[in-house]
Amino acid sequence: MINIAVLGYGTIGSGVVEVLSINGDSIEKRAGDKINVKYVLDKKEFPGDPIMEKLVHDYDIILNDPEVKIVVEVMGGIEPAFTFVKGALLAGKSVVTSNKELVAKHGAELLSIAKEKNLNFLFEASVGGGIPIIRPLNQSLTADEIEEITGILNGTTNYILSKMSEEGIDFETALKDAQNKGYAERNPEADVEGYDACRKIAILSSLAYGMQVDFEDIYTEGITKITDIDIKYAKSIGARIKLFASSVKQEEKVYAMVAPVMIKNNHPLYSVNDVFNGIFVKGNVIGDVMFYGSGAGKLPTASAVVADVVDVAKHLNKNIWTIWSSKKLNLADVNNIKHRFFVRISDKDNQLSTKIRELFGSVELLSLEGLQEEYGFITSELTEREMKEKLKQLPVINSIRVRF
Numbered sequence: 184m185i186n187i188a189v190l191g192y193g194t195i196g197s198g199v200v201e202v203l204s205i206n207g208d209s210i211e212k213r214a215g216d217k218i219n220v221k222y223v224l225d226k227k228e229f230p231g232d233p234i235m236e237k238l239v240h241d242y243d244i245i246l247n248d249p250e251v252k253i254v255v256e257v258m259g260g261i262e263p264a265f266t267f268v269k270g271a272l273l274a275g276k277s278v279v280t281s282n283k284e285l286v287a288k289h290g291a292e293l294l295s296i297a298k299e300k301n302l303n304f305l306f307e308a309s310v311g312g313g314i315p316i317i318r319p320l321n322q323s324l325t326a327d328e329i330e331e332i333t334g335i336l337n338g339t340t341n342y343i344l345s346k347m348s349e350e351g352i353d354f355e356t357a358l359k360d361a362q363n364k365g366y367a368e369r370n371p372e373a374d375v376e377g378y379d380a381c382r383k384i385a386i387l388s389s390l391a392y393g394m395q396v397d398f399e400d401i402y403t404e405g406i407t408k409i410t411d412i413d414i415k416y417a418k419s420i421g422a423r424i425k426l427f428a429s430s431v432k433q434e435e436k437v438y439a440m441v442a443p444v445m446i447k448n449n450h451p452l453y454s455v456n457d458v459f460n461g462i463f464v465k466g467n468v469i470g471d472v473m474f475y476g477s478g479a480g481k482l483p484t485a486s487a488v489v490a491d492v493v494d495v496a497k498h499l500n501k502n503i504w505t506i507w508s509s510k511k512l513n514l515a516d517v518n519n520i521k522h523r524f525f526v527r528i529s530d531k532d533n534q535l536s537t538k539i540r541e542l543f544g545s546v547e548l549l550s551l552e553g554l555q556e557e558y559g560f561i562t563s564e565l566t567e568r569e570m571k572e573k574l575k576q577l578p579v580i581n582s583i584r585v586r587f
């Protein structure tokens with residue numbers, strides 16, 4: 184029997200206990216031993232829940248119990264998660280976590296302690312919920328040089344943008360709907376401002392390039408400036424707006440960015456809608472690969488956590504080597520990236536067409552029925568820097584990067 188302790192009995196923690204109970208027999212066969220939840224750590228009480236028998240409030244009980252071989256951290260946030268996880272590794276216990284903030288900030292250090300101690304620190308559930316993406320990057324795609332990772336990595340914002348597109352509603356209404364369905368937090372900032380996707384692409388980039396990509400260095404724009412009118416323009420040309428988290432390697436430089444983009448149905452992520460996540464990876468020998476599925480939620484995330492527990496159980500005295508050095512990868516300046524852009528201009532008396540031609544050459548003007556005082560157009564490829572300079576000279580309502 185392999186004893187584990189689960190830190191945090193919230194949505195994911197209770198999901199982990201549930202998955203181990205629903206699929207206990209097949210998990211035992213795959214792990215080669217029975218996985219037993221010996222302790223659950225939480226500040227709260229859960230009257231009437233059988234978990235009360237295993238509930239502890241003092242982490243030292245877990246830390247000092249040599250029978251606990253694996254600690255599952257599903258509390259979220261940096262502290263006390265970091266102290267608990269580091270303490271577990273130093274005490275000779277392997278760790279599985281779903282905590283993207285912790286992994287993005289301290290992944291390199293925790294992996295290095297795990298390696299030194301011949302233990303494991305696994306974090307499949309920290310990106311893409313139930314979708315396998317960490318293990319593919321570490322194991323299945325190791326023959327490749329990764330040239331691009333582009334993901335729809337946040338289910339909440341994907342749901343909001345899908346709702347806005349399907350129902351023609353504005354951002355605030357779609358956000359309220361997401362909150363009512365439990366897809367968005369009461370304080371939705373981390374999702375809608377792109378911070379959650381930023382941490383996830385920082386983790387994937389660190390793994391793809393084997394060095395520390397600091398999330399603070401990644402240019403990040405959320406979806407709060409996307410309006411129902413932007414989406415109407417997109418629909419009028421057969422496009423959708425998605426929040427992309429990308430990192431691209433070009434000539435030994437890595438660019439990373441989180442921002443809304445317009446895509447058409449020739450893009451592999453076009454059909455990733457609602458709360459689903461999708462991750463597109465381009466390798467120099469494999470070509471294009473796609474990963475799709477439930478990027479959040481109790482059981483999908485718990486599925487990835489428990490699969491990591493099984494992997495640790497199969498490697499109890501062997502470190503699964505992950506290359507992620509603490510050496511910082513200096514990201515290239517995003518101002519040098521080239522995109523096409525969709526631009527909306529306010530032009531009451533139709534006086535700006537000459538100026539637009541002067542700045543952008545001949546572009547087709549797009550208009551929406553009932554909107555007389557503005558129009559849109561799509562530029563040819565320009566660097567972010569060139570675009571900023573040009574847009575200073577026009578009454579811009581919004582601009583969105585285009586990938587078609």
Ligand code: HSE
Pocket residue numbers: 312336337338339340366374379478479480
């Ligand atoms: N809020 C996150 C999302 C949860 O919507 O994707 C999973 O990390």
